[in-house]
Amino acid sequence: xxxxxxxxxxxxxxxxxxxxxxxxxxxxxxxxxxxxxxxxxxxxxxxxxxxxxxxxxxxxxxxxxxxxxxxxxxxxxxxxxxxxxxxxxxxxxxxxxxxxxxxxxxxxxxxxxxxxxxxxxxxxxxxxxxxxxxxxxxxxxxxxxxxxxxxxxxxxxxxxxxxxxxxxxxxxxxxxxxxxxxxxxxxxxxxxxxxxxxxxxxxxxxxxxxxxxxxxxxxxxxxxxxxxxxxxxxxxxxxxxxxxxxxxxxxxxxxxxxxxxxxxxxxxxxxxxxxxxxxxxxxxxxxxxxxxxxxxxxxxxxxxxxxxxxxxxxxxxxxxxxxxxxxxxxxxxxxxxxxxxxxxxxxxxxxxxxxxxxxxxxxxxxxxxxxxxxxxxxxxxxxxxxxxxxxxxxxxxxxxxxxxxxxxxxxxxxxxxxxxxxxxxxxxxxxxxxxxxxxxxxxxxxxxxxxxxxxxxxxxxxxxxxxxxxxxxxxxxxxxx
Numbered sequence: 001x002x003x004x005x006x007x008x009x010x011x012x013x014x015x016x017x018x019x020x021x022x023x024x025x026x027x028x029x030x031x032x033x034x035x036x037x038x039x040x041x042x043x044x045x046x047x048x049x050x051x052x053x054x055x056x057x058x059x060x061x062x063x064x065x066x067x068x069x070x071x072x073x074x075x076x077x078x079x080x081x082x083x084x085x086x087x088x089x090x091x092x093x094x095x096x097x098x099x100x101x102x103x104x105x106x107x108x109x110x111x112x113x114x115x116x117x118x119x120x121x122x123x124x125x126x127x128x129x130x131x132x133x134x135x136x137x138x139x140x141x142x143x144x145x146x147x148x149x150x151x152x153x154x155x156x157x158x159x160x161x162x163x164x165x166x167x168x169x170x171x172x173x174x175x176x177x178x179x180x181x182x183x184x185x186x187x188x189x190x191x192x193x194x195x196x197x198x199x200x201x202x203x204x205x206x207x208x209x210x211x212x213x214x215x216x217x218x219x220x221x222x223x224x225x226x227x228x229x230x231x232x233x234x235x236x237x238x239x240x241x242x243x244x245x246x247x248x249x250x251x252x253x254x255x256x257x258x259x260x261x262x263x264x265x266x267x268x269x270x271x272x273x274x275x276x277x278x279x280x281x282x283x284x285x286x287x288x289x290x291x292x293x294x295x296x297x298x299x300x301x302x303x304x305x306x307x308x309x310x311x312x313x314x315x316x317x318x319x320x321x322x323x324x325x326x327x328x329x330x331x332x333x334x335x336x337x338x339x340x341x342x343x344x345x346x347x348x349x350x351x352x353x354x355x356x357x358x359x360x361x362x363x364x365x366x367x368x369x370x371x372x373x374x375x376x377x378x379x380x381x382x383x384x385x386x387x388x389x390x391x392x393x394x395x396x397x398x399x400x401x402x403x404x405x406x407x408x409x410x411x412x413x414x415x416x417x418x419x420x421x422x423x424x425x426x427x428x429x430x431x432x433x434x435x436x437x438x439x440x441x442x443x444x445x446x447x448x449x450x451x452x453x454x455x456x457x458x459x460x461x462x463x464x465x466x467x468x469x470x471x472x473x474x475x476x477x478x479x480x481x
Contacts, residue, residue, distance in 0.1 A: 010158060022052035022055075023065075025056050028432075029045060042076065042091070048064070052064065056103070073091065146230045149187065149225070153174045180202070183216070187220065200216050213235070213240050214236065330364060334372075341378070346385065346387040357440060359439070374403045408452050
């Protein structure tokens with residue numbers, strides 16, 4: 001800020017002292033003008049006007065200019081004549097214009113200061129935003145990089161260097177095609193198609209040749225010499241391994257449960273066949289019959305198969321999961337396809353749902369299977385609603401699935417496998433019931449005046465699993481809605 005700018009700012013903010021100083025200076029000039037008649041010092045009256053113009057308003061400047069011109073004419077050594085009035089008006093106009101010039105100069109200074117202040121404020125905000133964005137990019141766990149229209153890296157954060165194994169080397173200027181060829185292809189295919197925002201799943205390659213699965217969110221933008229591309233990259237290899245491992249574990253667990261359930265059915269049939277086989281042994285001549293002996297061998301083989309299957313099903317690890325979390329995931333999975341079918345979904349979940357004895361993925365499969373069955377049941381209904389109620393009742397965690405469908409015509413056949421007309425060969429409810437029973441829980445149907453209700457019962461983590469008879473006694477107290 002120059003001295004003039006400093007004085008103008010001071011005069012504008014300290015009107016009284018500046019105006020007082022101008023009055024004193026004006027008095028001194030008038031005194032000198034009166035006592036020095038042989039000197040023409042009338043031009044000195046410009047000084048108080050210049051001094052005080054920044055502190056005065058327009059009418060005050062005009063009044064001061066008129067007063068100064070009167071003083072100058074009063075002490076003017078020239079005689080008063082008819083032209084004195086014109087001289088007085090010209091002097092007053094000159095003084096006033098000088099004052100207005102200083103006032104306008106101060107106004108321009110004020111506007112310039114405001115503009116500079118706004119510019120500085122915007123610069124500070126932009127620098128702060130750039131600093132925050134730079135910190136966000138550098139500390140992001142996701143790999144972030146930008147490339148130019150030739151496929152060379154313009155910017156890359158630390159995560160990008162780690163993902164591509166450039167830990168000690170700068171990525172700037174590196175050709176991206178050997179590592180993520182999809183980026184160059186996407187950029188070339190959209191250079192003339194305007195801006196692009198999309199995500200892709202592709203193969204990536206690190207600097208040492210290791211292949212990884214990359215999820216990439218990318219968008220194009222304009223740069224000085226063409227089109228650039230910004231990419232956010234997530235190494236999904238570990239997630240893929242976990243997902244496939246969890247899927248395999250769930251498949252094996254479900255298969256083991258299914259084998260156990262089928263082995264139980266086989267054992268029942270084998271036991272009935274063995275009883276009939278023993279009864280036939282008393283008939284004369286049957287014991288020596290070769291076909292009778294073959295039937296006995298077949299029955300014993302079925303019993304051994306059933307026993308092996310039951311032993312395999314019994315080899316399971318204790319599993320505990322959060323019932324509330326499983327229901328939240330169920331909501332995420334089923335709500336889209338239920339809403340697409342115009343089915344209203346109502347969730348009534350207690351906040352204090354416990355940890356339960358069940359496998360997370362298997363329990364999620366049970367809930368999703370029930371929701372799919374209800375969707376099919378409501379397909380031709382006028383009123384379509386699914387209501388899920390979950391609460392802790394007595395010793396068990398209970399989840400009820402109510403629907404407004406036509407109900408179940410033959411509930412005694414619900415949990416039998418290979419039901420005619422059922423979805424997925426009629427194994428859904430059968431397997432779901434077997435899964436829950438393997439953890440001490442249960443799945444049952446409860447008749448309703450309208451619609452139907454399926455009840456899932458699970459044991460909390462801290463509760464010991466009871467046998468079938470005790471579980472039935474514990475469940476008998478909450479068979480209603």
